[in-house]
Amino acid sequence: MYVPPYNMKITGTTRKNKPDIPNQMKIGSREVPASSFCHSGDVTLVSYKPKKNKIVLLVSTKMTKFNIGEARKPEMVLFYNKTKGGTDTFDKLCHAYTTARATNRWPMRFFFGMLDQASVNVRILETCKNSRADATVNKSPQVTMKSLIFHLITPYMRQRLEINTLRIDLRRGIGMILGLSPDDMLEEERPKLLKRARCASCPSSKDKKTQMQCPSCKRPMCDDYRIYLCNECGGCD
Known part of the structure; x- marks a missing residue:
């Protein structure tokens, strides 16, 4: 064996x-x-x-x-x-707030099991941390799971914010979840160049310089070729 x-x-x-x-x-x-x-x-x-x-x-x-x-x-x-009581208790805690869903894909079932075990381990570590710090307030399982979920999805949401063609309503919704200020969101919605450059749409005879750029192709773009929309129209497809 x-x-x-x-x-x-x-x-x-x-x-x-x-x-x-x-x-x-x-x-x-x-x-x-x-x-x-x-x-x-x-x-x-x-x-x-x-x-x-x-x-x-x-x-x-x-x-x-x-x-x-x-x-x-x-x-x-x-x-x-x-x-054996430790294993039975661990399984009970995993099934109390499980993330598993009905599926025929065994890799997904393994992934659900990993999430359940990670959730229980986070609760154990949080309890040990509070006991060492002499904390009188213990987080509930729901609060601990929400903090774990937010920790896992934050890198993915920040990665989505880097997509320049993302819809404005989705961008603002992600910004509200991440707690970003409107100034930070505005800076991400309207990318700027470090140095002023000639507008790619204007003729060279005008020699018009700008610091703004197109969110999609990243070319310099002056105010004459920028379109201003309201919040409702900006969120439409």
Whole structure:
């Protein structure tokens, strides 16, 4: 049985369909309860039959002794029952405020699981931070999730603001979410050149200089060729 080289001790259940598990460990005895042990290198496998027609397989790299504890249960099973509450609680927190949606694409399902786990980890880190800082106010799960969502979408929204052909209503909506001032939005909506240059639309005989430029092609553009629109018309397609 393969063990990842992470220098960590693990104890957990496994399924019967694994090819590394001997067939003798998948068949329980007639007695209830009954236990069978198997050892290979640093890995110990126990097949525990708590009741009729049920077999529990546990693998551990921490406990290597074949000891039977109280109620005729292996010590590996007793140790697992004491420590499995953390995994169950983590799964419960992930499903309480899950981001998962019905989908047939397994990469998306993995992505939803990563978001759920990240949300729970953020709540844990936030709680540890508040406890060290002696903070009396703890953020609710909803507030923590909103802060995580805002942290993830902020780079994408700033990247969209760099698109010069973005509709003005979308630009202003993103600016309101990011908390940008109207002056900052105006500067992004009307790009300027660092130095004055000759207007690309005027004839060379006029030699008309300007600092404004076209948001799309980035060419210098004077006031004679700029179109002024109201807010309603500027937001239309």
